Amino acid sequence: MKLLIHGGFFSESSQSTETKIAKQQAMERIITLAHEYLRTHSAKETVVYAVKLLEDDALFNAGIGSQIQRDGVIRMSASLMDGKSKKFSGVINIQEVKNPIDVANLLQNVDDRVLGGDGANAFAYAHGTTKFSTEIPQRRKEYEEKVVSNGVGTVGCVALDDYGNLAAATSTGGKGFEIPGRISDSATVAGNYANDDCAVSCTGVGEDIVSAAVAAKIVTRVTDGMTLKNAFQKSFNELAEFDGFAGAIGIDKSGNMFWQESHPKIVFAAYDGTNLTIFD
Numbered sequence: 001m002k003l004l005i006h007g008g009f010f011s012e013s014s015q016s017t018e019t020k021i022a023k024q025q026a027m028e029r030i031i032t033l034a035h036e037y038l039r040t041h042s043a044k045e046t047v048v049y050a051v052k053l054l055e056d057d058a059l060f061n062a063g064i065g066s067q068i069q070r071d072g073v074i075r076m077s078a079s080l081m082d083g084k085s086k087k088f089s090g091v092i093n094i095q096e097v098k099n100p101i102d103v104a105n106l107l108q109n110v111d112d113r114v115l116g117g118d119g120a121n122a123f124a125y126a127h128g129t130t131k132f133s134t135e136i137p138q139r140r141k142e143y144e145e146k147v148v149s150n151g152v153g154t155v156g157c158v159a160l161d162d163y164g165n166l167a168a169a170t171s172t173g174g175k176g177f178e179i180p181g182r183i184s185d186s187a188t189v190a191g192n193y194a195n196d197d198c199a200v201s202c203t204g205v206g207e208d209i210v211s212a213a214v215a216a217k218i219v220t221r222v223t224d225g226m227t228l229k230n231a232f233q234k235s236f237n238e239l240a241e242f243d244g245f246a247g248a249i250g251i252d253k254s255g256n257m258f259w260q261e262s263h264p265k266i267v268f269a270a271y272d273g274t275n276l277t278i279f280d
Contacts, residue, residue: 001039001162003050003251003270004249004269004270004271005027005030005031005156006247006267006268006269007054007060007268008153008154008266009153009265012265023279024278024279026057027278028276030053030054031270031271032271032276033050034046034159037050038161041161042163042167043160043161044082044084046159046161047157047168047169048080050159051078054155056099058138061155061174062172063098063099063100064098065139065173066173067177068142069176069179069182075095076091076094076171076173076174077092077094077172077184077186078101078169078170079169079188079191079192080101080104080167081167081193081199082167082194083196083199084166086195088113088114089104089114090104090107090114091103091104091107091114091120092114092115092120093120093183094120096121096131097124097132097134098134103120103123103124104169106123106124106129107123114187116183139176143177146177153247154171154185154191154204155203156192157201160199160251166195167194167199170186170201184206184210185215186206190215191203191210191215193216196223197223197253198218198228198250198253199250200214201249202214202215203247203248203266204244205246209246211242212235212244212246214235214239218235221235222252228252228256236248243262266279267279
């Protein structure tokens with residue numbers, strides 16, 4: 001049983017030491033809880049659980065504390081991919097729900113598995129999700145001052161369970177001040193992908209991740225026989241050709257874990273039940 005989580009990027013130049021320590025502590029708390037959960041749950045269930053914990057922490061830009069778009073509205077996106085069933089599901093630009101990843105999970109059970117905007121909201125409310133404002137005062141202040149918080153980014157999790165099943169989940173509150181309707185990587189296979197061989201979740205600039213198809217490329221390359229490390233490095237070399245900004249976490253069916261960033265530094269934690277690694 002192994003898993004990794006990420007919480008976007010941390011910028012030494014624009015964020016305080018106190019914020020860094022708080023994020024390190026949050027990473028340790030969440031991955032410890034998630035690994036314990038993985039003992040009695042599947043990889044798919046665990047990545048949803050871990051991402052919900054990240055969505056519920058205002059340190060990260062997903063769920064609680066999501067960024068505000070140019071028109072003053074918060075719109076969130078999230079996706080889930082079960083490597084066992086090969087089902088991808090997601091919500092794009094959903095509003096007023098506490099945990100977008102829960103709605104993505106609900107969509108695993110229907111035919112139309114990726115919904116956006118009003119359709120995503122209608123589906124969520126029809127299936128028991130209650131309205132909930134994820135706005136916090138800090139985000140409103142940033143919006144009013146036309147300041148986009150730097151280095152918060154997307155959250156995600158990849159997991160391998162005791163049965164050899166892999167899964168990936170990713171959630172984001174956007175980049176802040178984007179044009180309403182903008183779609184990033186988080187609810188696409190470029191940012192979140194898994195199969196029987198590998199699972200990957202990305203964070204960074206969504207447009208760059210989509211342009212490089214980062215998650216899908218890494219997983220495909222591992223499936224085709226490349227090592228996880230080499231698949232990451234080749235994919236990030238391609239990203240570097242246009243100075244793409246991204247970070248990713250991944251795990252393969254053998255339990256190998258890897259993470260990489262194109263620019264420092266990705267906020268992440270990795271845990272195999274014995275060894276715990278947290279970004280520094």
